[in-house]
Amino acid sequence: MNxxxxxxxxxxxxxxxxxxxxxxxxxxxxxxxFVHLHFLSPKKSFYKPEWILKIAIFVLLSxxxxxxxxxxxxxxxxxxxxxxxxxxxxxxxxxxxGFDFEGEAALPQKLSRFExxxxxxxxxxxxxxxxxxxxxxxxxxxxxxxxxxxxxNIIIEMLSYLNQGMAGQNTAIGEAxxxxxxxxxxxxxxxxxxxxxxxxxxNSGDISPKDALxxxxxxxxxxxxxxxxxxxxxDEALLKKIADESGGEFFYATNAKELKEIYEHIDxxxxxxxxxxxxxxxxxxxxxFLLIALLLLLYLLKREMSR
Numbered sequence: 001m002n003x004x005x006x007x008x009x010x011x012x013x014x015x016x017x018x019x020x021x022x023x024x025x026x027x028x029x030x031x032x033x034f035v036h037l038h039f040l041s042p043k044k045s046f047y048k049p050e051w052i053l054k055i056a057i058f059v060l061l062s063x064x065x066x067x068x069x070x071x072x073x074x075x076x077x078x079x080x081x082x083x084x085x086x087x088x089x090x091x092x093x094x095x096x097x098g099f100d101f102e103g104e105a106a107l108p109q110k111l112s113r114f115e116x117x118x119x120x121x122x123x124x125x126x127x128x129x130x131x132x133x134x135x136x137x138x139x140x141x142x143x144x145x146x147x148x149x150x151x152x153n154i155i156i157e158m159l160s161y162l163n164q165g166m167a168g169q170n171t172a173i174g175e176a177x178x179x180x181x182x183x184x185x186x187x188x189x190x191x192x193x194x195x196x197x198x199x200x201x202x203n204s205g206d207i208s209p210k211d212a213l214x215x216x217x218x219x220x221x222x223x224x225x226x227x228x229x230x231x232x233x234x235d236e237a238l239l240k241k242i243a244d245e246s247g248g249e250f251f252y253a254t255n256a257k258e259l260k261e262i263y264e265h266i267d268x269x270x271x272x273x274x275x276x277x278x279x280x281x282x283x284x285x286x287x288x289f290l291l292i293a294l295l296l297l298l299y300l301l302k303r304e305m306s307r
Contacts, residue, residue, distance in 0.1 A: 007067035015062045053300045060293035070283040083148050083189040085180040086121055087136040089198040092169035100255035114164040116256050122156045124263040134183045140168025140204045142179035172205030177212035192221045199229040216246050224248040
């Protein structure tokens, strides 16, 4: 968040006596007497350029003394939330269409399950104002697409770059869980949650879901599992076992509306305290006002000397 401020705002008050003096204090002019006044044609002017320049110079100098700054505030604060990893299936079956997405009929082509999953996940991330979120993508293998962070815009942007098939065409659920646990390596949150989404069965990877589940239980990480697609496509028994033994819950969505409702339900999880720091990056801009004041002063001096 960026905003404009002053390092020493009270110095702006110097303008009050200065402007008052410029207005009330009269400059003493030595009288010059002419015999024939009719030879002189007085110029009529509605303003005095010198007076305006002097005011501008004093205003700019006062602003410069107040040290104007542009503050870039990186302010995660001590957020009441959780560390959440969204593990998203990007296997070949996620390229299937017909998941009944709202408003899909108006689109030039039908969205795949993977594209719908990304849209629903993005909406979920935007609502997690107090949480840190990360993304794990998996297929033949799993990788951390976005590390756990509170920068929601970055996560959503990174999510938009992901494509189905980036991690292969199979479904390595064990690898997905193991990589999600690795994403929590530097987490300080008390509540760590994995939301694992898939439309298939475990058929790839060097780590079995059983071994990955043991690691999750050792680290006290709760796993919520979501099956999507037609009933029978996802391994419901495995997903339910993972959820139950890790303290999570198993869900199944046959359309986009149900998928949204599932994420909304997970959104009601109990929050915890996340430790973070408050960073202020200050950009000082007093020199700009000093430079303008100097240029005006030089112009005023040149004008006086040319008379």
